[in-house]
Amino acid sequence: MPHIGLPELLVLMVTLLILMIPILLIISVTGRKVTVTCPRCGTETRRGGYSWWQILVAILFFPIGLLALAAGRQPTECTDCGFRWQA
Numbered sequence: 001m002p003h004i005g006l007p008e009l010l011v012l013m014v015t016l017l018i019l020m021i022p023i024l025l026i027i028s029v030t031g032r033k034v035t036v037t038c039p040r041c042g043t044e045t046r047r048g049g050y051s052w053w054q055i056l057v058a059i060l061f062f063p064i065g066l067l068a069l070a071a072g073r074q075p076t077e078c079t080d081c082g083f084r085w086q087a
């Protein structure tokens with residue numbers, strides 16, 4: 001059994017930390033709750049988010065996978081009148 005010293009442990013921890021950065025970054029960007037005003041009735045509603053596959057691709061293929069987010073958000077649907085538009 002190989003002996004794991006302090007330097008190896010530090011390298012492992014730093015590597016894990018670096019791997020965590022894109023995940024936290026993508027989740028914070030895609031999970032933001034942005035409110036927009038409905039162009040038909042003026043009610044404030046939550047902006048349409050990204051699909052689960054876009055978030056998955058962005059994390060798995062970081063940073064190239066970020067291009068998946070360029071495919072755009074899902075349309076926003078007004079909670080009051082049901083009007084759908086691309087916000």
Ligand SMILES: [Zn+2]
Binds near residue numbers: 038080
């Ligand atoms: Zn509306």
